Amino acid sequence: MSDESDTGDDEQTMEAYRYPDGSITYPGHPFGPGGEEPTGTVDLSEYVAEVVTWTTSTATPPGVRQPNTLAIVEFDVDGEPVRAIGQVTTEEVEIGDEVRPVYCAELRDPEKGIREPASQEWDGFRFEPTE
16 A cells, blocks of 8 residues: 555545535535535635644554544635545644645555455545645
C-alpha cells in the first residue's frame, strides 16, 4: 500500500451537498437537515479547512497505515461551516492548522481487508497541511 497521495487526477471531487435552507453537508445525504432534497453540490477540494481536533490511531484495521492520524476539519463555504473527518498526510498536525484535501487512490490496502476488493471503493481524500 502506498502512503503517498495521488494528486494527478484532476477529476476527483470531494463533493458536499447544498440544501434549500443554505446548509451544506459532507458527506452528502438525500435529504438535508430541513428534510428537503439537495439543490446542488460544492467541491470541498477547492477549499482550505481548519483542524478542529485530531487523534492518532496506533491499532488500525487490516490494511490501514499504522499509525493513522485522523482529523476533524471545518471548511468555511460562503459563511456556512462544513465539517469532515479523514486521514491526515502527516503526524505533524495541530488544532488550528490549515489543511487542504488531497486525493488518494488507496486509503487502505484492498487486499488486506475482509471484503472482496471489488466490492467497495478504496480511494478518497486526506488532509494535507498548507504550510
